[in-house]
Amino acid sequence: MKKLVGENYTTPDLLAKVTGKARYAEDFRADGMLFAKLLLSPLPHARIRSVDTSAAEAMPGVRAILRASELPAPADTVTDLGETIRANPMGERALTDEPVYAGEPVLAVAAVDEETAVAALEAIQVDWEPLPFVVDPLVSLRPDGPSPRAEGNTWGRAPVESGKPPGPLTVMPLKWKAEDFADYDQGKMPMGEPQIDWNYGDLEAGFKNAALVLDETFSMANNQHHVLEPRTALAYWRGDKLHVHTGTQSAVQTVASISRWMNIPLEKVVLITEYTGGGFGSRATGAVICMVPAILAKKANAPVMLRITREEEQYIGGIRPGMHGRVKAGFAKDGRLTALDLFLIGENSAYEAQGDANSGGRFISLLYQPPAMRSRSITVLTNTPPRRAQSQPGGLQAIMIVEPVIAKAARQLGIDQVEMRRLNAPEGKALWGPAGRDGKRGYITSAFLKEALDKGAELFDWKTRQARSGKRTGSTVRGSGVAVSSFVAGSTGFxxxxxxxxxxxxxxxxxxxxxxxxxxxxxxxxxxxxxxxxxxxxxxxxxxxxxxxxxxxxxxxxxxxxxxxxxxxxxxxxxxxxxxxxxxxxxxxxxxxxxxxxxxxxxxxxxxxxxxxxxxxxxxxxxxxxxxxxxxxxxxxxxxxxxxxxxxxxxxxxDTYPRDGTTVSFVAGFAEVEVDVETGNYKVLDYTAVGDSGTIIHPRAYGAQVLGRSVLGMSHTLALKTVYDQHYGVALATRLHQSRPPTILDVPRNMKWDAVNLPDPETPVGARGIGEPPVAAGACAVMNAIAAALGDDVFKRAPVTLDSLLMALEHGRPMQEPLTAHI
Amino acid sequence: MSHDDAHRLHDVPASVSRRNFIKGVIAGGAGVSTAAYLFRSGTLVSGQARTGAVERLITLTVNGQTRRVDVAPQETLANTLRYKLGLTGTKLGCDRAECGACTVLVDDVPRYSCSVLTHSVRTKKVQTIEGLADPDGTLHPVQAGVVLEQGFQCAFCMSGFIMATVGYLKKHPSPTREELAHGVSGNLCRCQDYDKILTALHRGSELARGVTRG
Structure with missing residues (x-):
């Protein structure tokens, strides 16, 4: 028998990639191809009173102009099970007459070239009516706070009489009371009425019996996906069949989303997507913007290419929801958690809500197995760009908010950081999340996180590094950190x-x-x-x-x-x-x-x-x-x-194989940093990660995911964030250098990875996914290493910037306003 | 920003006038710009008067071949390569010299082709990813290193990294892993596959020197 599983090999697309023959969306050409450009809203929230396109239409070379009113109504979705999901009339579309964030596309022009299209855009007169806006979730939650849409600042369902089916999702106001904000100025996150609230175990007894109780607030920034290939698309019609060339995370399922957006049958859509320049969740089933060239192509009766610029990508490409979190955690003397109370405030655009804030608590309940836990959350809409799932959505933010608390408790209790995570770690078919309708808590298929921690500690030489952690040499201090992470890792039925x-x-x-x-x-x-x-x-x-x-x-x-x-x-x-x-x-x-x-x-x-x-x-x-x-x-x-x-x-x-439990993968990450206490500058010296995701199919691809996604995680600690002008509601970080992904020099040159490589018992091949859990492992191992070098309470938000470290070191306490988003 | 500022924010929006908004945007150094990244096919240019007119039909040396091409004065090398010469292996990730995906060699020096005017390379040799392998298909050692090590993930950054490495090796034929990292530090990989990329490119540098492994 030829052994292929677990062996390295050369993928069949690699030769085309190294020779430049691989064609991504913008590499295709079509005869008579026109180019499209977008007019973006300069305002964070506005209504278009009127548009005069007459001068643009008269310009030579201009072939078609597309307004939002010409978009087909989005179709309802019929799921695999025959269930109809109604199209959301308030959801994101390709163009709009009421933009709800600065940079949102409002209309498009197709012309013989881009310069002509831009000249046409400049000749279009738009009369804007500015509307109230908000770019900060806590500002919106205040009793008299503004809402991003006339209807409100949260998604919800109107209450119905008992026995009747729930109404459709709609935007509605949710404001907190003034007293909820009483401790805001002390840097404590307010905790008003949540949207989601679940718990298990005896929380009160857990805190009563704890030897140590911590109450911590932490904030993490919103940040862009920064896929390197912008979401460009080429579209043309052959008869009544629409052909689209664009990047996506699913060839098959993106056909369904294009069919839904265009309101045409599935069999009328052909998608060409052999190569995609990164997704990270932001183009799970394509991007709605590809409708623009598709409709323009029909109007102009010619192929249309819409090349998305880096700035446009920053607006429409997607943002991971930033989050504020408050954690109250009780620990026994031996380091075991006795109770954990979590509250997450997730930020969202004024369009479809991401589930990040609501799902985060589940991963906390799994990773640290608290015997009693409560998880509350709310997702607040603001006038900022669309949030999209980003690698380890929800899991990353929740773990970044809780991991520093675990690290702080271990330090206060005098327990080794690896041991602290080991003794709270899940095992086997570990329980997670709240109880279901049957009153029983769910469980996962398998967990070998302790094995991953052991393997990582050895590979990283944790004991030696721990011994030198916190020691100062000249102006520099080294610190070592460990972090654990988990995420769902597999579906069934395909x-x-x-x-x-x-x-x-x-x-x-x-x-x-x-x-x-x-x-x-x-x-x-x-x-x-x-x-x-x-x-x-x-x-x-x-x-x-x-x-x-x-x-x-x-x-x-x-x-x-x-x-x-x-x-x-x-x-x-x-x-x-x-x-x-x-x-x-x-x-x-x-x-x-x-x-x-x-x-x-x-x-x-x-x-x-x-x-x-x-x-x-x-x-x-x-x-x-x-x-x-x-x-x-x-x-x-x-x-x-x-x-x-x-x-x-x-x-x-x-696939009809049975599966008992939810499939989840784990990663343990280890980092060593060196911080210069005179400049606030810090450098990641070394990093090791060990995965627990069952049998490994392709080791080199696996290693790339473990280390690559870990570095994506580190980017949340090192630099990535959105920045908004709080007064005018416009983005200030619109390019790569303003929200800078790590370069090859920002990460260690000899990182190590390994895997437990024990098969998952609930799947015939034994393999689980590995894309997500390295992210929080990388982010938190580095954060914890910085805290190990400098002590607790030096920083209260991520990314951990040099100026915030320096200010805190000089003043002996965290200096940055911790609860404002986008700063 | 102080606490007071944060508290005041919610009564700002209604008072924002369009004039103040635009002033604020200018002061903030930010704008919603579409006037970038423009491709011009040339079909309409003749209709517009331009000062300092430049000869448009020029000769370029690309991948050892002489190509006659119609180039607008403001046209970047990346757009000429991609849209006039059909060499789409050179990628555009940012169009502003931030990401390095468009790196090509100009007289053996790695350059961001998004930020080089085509007219400025008329007397120079341009090499792109398409010109690296031998005509018989034999890969350049750096390409071969990438294949051997399964380097890169989505690979949108790959041609830029490979061209940067080929250029670097011309002056530094025996780099350490650390030195090579500095050599390609002007290129971004957003899959963040830096570890495997560096292994692959370093393997390429060994192959270029004829180093074989047992």
């Missing part, structure tokens, strides 16, 4: 699809987005290994939905490795069963006596090649070559498999 043709090769159809994680190819190595084929006998098709692709998960939330290795396993199991039956029919004996290995189906002395099995499958037809398909596969897969029927032996199946 489909696998491949054909083994009479040439003996396996043709796999991958619906996974190609955004650099390599899972678009990695997951299929499971099926190839099961079929006993070499990797050079496998051809993977991906990224063009005019070709048949099966129903596939979105590459977000670390789902893919888990979900699609299961689907690949299901499809290979289906193909093996069919091959066994064909061999038994052809050569005699029982199907069960045959084994598939080395590209052959064999039993005793009887044997036939998979190439011959493929020929036979075509002769037999029916289920063998895909003319008859399983009933339980998704209709997307049925369409794809029908197009492939008759080409060879088909493996096609839905």
């Amino acid at each position: 489909d696998g699809l491949f054909v083994i043709k009479p040439d003996g090769k396996m043709y796999v159809k991958s619906g996974v987005g190609n955004l650099g994680t390599e899972s678009v190819f990695d997951v299929h190595r499971v099926a190839a290994e099961m079929m006993g084929l070499r990797w050079d006998q496998v051809e993977v098709a991906w990224g063009d939905t005019s070709h048949p692709l099966p129903w596939t998960c979105v590459s977000g939330g670390s789902q893919t490795t888990h979900a699609m290795t299961r689907a690949a396993h299901a499809a290979a199991s289906d193909a093996i069963a069919k091959a066994q039956e064909i061999a038994a029919q052809t050569l005699g004996g029982s199907p069960a006596s045959y084994r598939v290995a080395d590209g052959r189906v064999s039993a005793g002395g009887r044997s036939m090649s998979l190439a011959d099995v493929a020929k036979k499958a075509i002769e037999l037809g029916g289920k063998y070559d895909g003319h008859t398909l399983p009933e339980n596969i998704n209709k997307v897969t049925t369409t794809a498999a029908t197009a492939l029927a008759g080409e060879g032996l088909m493996g096609v199946a839905r």
Whole structure:
């Protein structure tokens, strides 16, 4: 049997990437292609009274102008289960006549080139009516605080009579009382009426029995995704079929979102997305802005390219919700948590709410296993750009808010930081979150976090570094920190699809987005290994939905490795069963006596090649070559498999494997920093991370995720933040250098990664996802290392800036106003 | 900002006039600008009078080939390469010399092509990612290093990093890992795959020197 799982290999897209042949959205050209430019709102909240486009329309070279009123109404969504989700009439659209943040696109022009399009934009007269706005969630929560929309500052449902179904989600006001803000000036986060409130265990007794109780406030900044490829799109129509070239995190599921945004049937959308320049959650199912070239292309009857600039990307690209958090935590003398009370205030744009604040508490309940916990949260809307999921959404913010408290408690109790996390760590099918309707708390499939901590402590040489932590040499102090992190890591129920043709090769159809994680190819190595084929006998098709692709998960939330290795396993199991039956029919004996290995189906002395099995499958037809398909596969897969029927032996199946518990992965991160107490400057000297995410499929891709996502996490500690003019509500950090991602010199040059590599018992391949949990591990290991060097209470917000450290060092207390967002 | 300022914020918006708003934006050094990153096809330029007219049809040497191309005076090398010469391996990530995705070699020196005017390279040799491999497809050692180590994730930054490395190695053929990191520090990778990238590029530097591993 060829071993492919757990081995390194060269992905089939790499040669095109290194030679410059790989084509991202902006690399495509179409005959007669026009260019579009956007007019952005200069105001954080305004209504367009009138627009005069006559001068622009008269300009030579201007081909079409698009207003918000011309957008099709967004269609309702029908889920896999036949459930209808109503389109949100107050949600984000491609263009608007009532912008709710500065930088929001309001109209677009298509012209023969961009200079002409911009000249046309400048000739368009817009009469704006400025409206009240707010760019700070706590300002909006004050009793007389402004709201970002006329309707209010939160999403909610109007109360209904009992027995009636809940009303639709709508924006409504939620203001806190003046007394809720009593301790605001002391830097304590106000805690008024929450939207979500859950608890378990006896919180009061937990605090009563604690040897140490801490009550801490911490804030973390909003920050952009900063994908390197802006969300550019090229669109054109061939007859009534819309073709879109754009980057996305899911080839298959983005077809559905384009169909919904454009209000056209699924089969009228062709998406070409072979390469995507980063997603990090911000283009899970594409970007709504790609509607603009799509509609302009129809109006102008020509292909339209909309190139998004870096500034535009800063507005529409997406922002991770910033958060304020307050943590009251009780600890026994031995370091065990006795109770934890968490309140999170998440910020959101005036559009669809992200669930970050509401979901954060679950990960805290899992990571530290407090015997009693309460989690309260609220999500407040402001006139700032759309929030989108970003790597480890909700988990990152909650862990960044709680980890410093765990570190502080360990220091006060005199307990080693690794030991502190180890003794509170989850094990096995650990409980998490609140009780469900059945009164029972949910649990996860498996946890080997203690093993990850042990492995990391050894690899990092924690004891040696701990011994020198806090010691000063000249003006510099070293500090070492450890942090634990977790996030959900896998979904179920998707489909696998491949054909083994009479040439003996396996043709796999991958619906996974190609955004650099390599899972678009990695997951299929499971099926190839099961079929006993070499990797050079496998051809993977991906990224063009005019070709048949099966129903596939979105590459977000670390789902893919888990979900699609299961689907690949299901499809290979289906193909093996069919091959066994064909061999038994052809050569005699029982199907069960045959084994598939080395590209052959064999039993005793009887044997036939998979190439011959493929020929036979075509002769037999029916289920063998895909003319008859399983009933339980998704209709997307049925369409794809029908197009492939008759080409060879088909493996096609839905993942119906059982799973007991929620799939979650863990990471333990270790960092050492050096802080100059005279300048406030600090440097990350070393970093090590160890993952617990089951069986590893592709080690090099895995290591890149563990360290790469850890550095994404460090960027939250080091530098990333949005900055807003509080008076005018406009963004001041609109470029990379103003909210600067780490360069290669900002991170250690010899970071290490490893993995527990123990299979998850609740999935056939044993693999869970790893994209998310390294983020908080990287962010918090560095924060905790800074605190280890300088002591507690030196900083109360992230990013930890040099000036805030220096000010605090000079004054002996945190100096920055901690509760204002976007500063 | 003081506590008092924060408290006062909520009564500001209604009093913002358009004039004050614009003044504030100017004072804040920020604006909502669309006047950047512009591509001009040239079809309309002849209709507009321009002072200091420059010859438009120029000869460029790109990847060893001589190419005649119609170039507007304000056109950047990145746009000429991508939109006139079809060399789309050079990527635009920021168009303002912040990210390095557009790095090409001009007379063997790594340059951000988004910030180089095409007219300024008329007498120089330009090399892009497409010109690195031999005509028979044999990869440049730096490209080969990337393939061997599965370097980069989304790879939108890859051609810039590779060109920066090729340029750096011309003057520093035997860099340490640390030195090479400095050599490519003008390039951003937002997947933050720096560790594996550095391993791959360093492997490339070894291959370029003929260093083989057992």
